[in-house]
Amino acid sequence: MSSAIPTVDDLRAAIRNVPDFPKPGIQFKDITPVLGDPRLFSAAIDLLTANWSAGSVDAVAGVDARGFIFAAAAALKLNAAFVPIRKQGKLPWKTLEESYELEYGSSTLAIHADAVKPGDRVLLVDDLLATGGTALAAARLIQRLEATVVEAAFLIELEFLKGREKLTGLPLHSVVTY
Numbered sequence: 001m002s003s004a005i006p007t008v009d010d011l012r013a014a015i016r017n018v019p020d021f022p023k024p025g026i027q028f029k030d031i032t033p034v035l036g037d038p039r040l041f042s043a044a045i046d047l048l049t050a051n052w053s054a055g056s057v058d059a060v061a062g063v064d065a066r067g068f069i070f071a072a073a074a075a076l077k078l079n080a081a082f083v084p085i086r087k088q089g090k091l092p093w094k095t096l097e098e099s100y101e102l103e104y105g106s107s108t109l110a111i112h113a114d115a116v117k118p119g120d121r122v123l124l125v126d127d128l129l130a131t132g133g134t135a136l137a138a139a140r141l142i143q144r145l146e147a148t149v150v151e152a153a154f155l156i157e158l159e160f161l162k163g164r165e166k167l168t169g170l171p172l173h174s175v176v177t178y
């Protein structure tokens with residue numbers, strides 16, 4: 001990599017594909033090489049938040065757990081609140097919950113009932129869009145609190161899994177696509 005600002009292709013080159021993790025048939029996209037290089041991590045946050053400037057959103061919501069890493073950095077950059085959307089049973093106060101289907105079984109996400117206010121403009125962030133079930137459940141939690149998801153932004157989109165089709169009506173932004 002040169003001394004120029006890292007590009008989408010630099011990020012693509014850094015993301016490590018790990019076959020058969022965590023189970024046979026899954027091509028896991030390992031983002032730790034991006035996190036391990038501050039220039040790449042910084043470029044990832046800039047590209048992830050390309051459509052937004054400081055003060056243009058009230059909150060950035062991140063999905064447990066890798067989404068937290070990108071959403072927290074994006075929230076600081078945009079001078080916005082950081083909102084964690086966690087797996088069921090982790091948030092200590094009053095929560096709303098939303099269940100969704102996985103390939104095998106189901107999972108539940110939760111948000112604190114006071115995490116966002118009615119009318120808030122929320123940028124939803126996760127590391128990766130696959131089938132879209134996770135992002136849809138997270139968006140519903142925000143919408144049930146009467147806030148607006150202004151965009152769902154992902155560092156990585158696996159286009160062949162067609163998660164976009166599940167997220168109709170939500171503005172979507174992804175940085176590195178496969």
Ligand code: AMP
Nearest residue numbers: 027028029128129130131132133134135
């Ligand atoms: P989905 O609900 O199918 O869109 O899955 C998205 C969530 O699962 C994200 O929070 C990702 O962190 C994780 N995920 C799904 N597939 C992969 C993959 N191939 N590599 C890394 N993470 C993945």
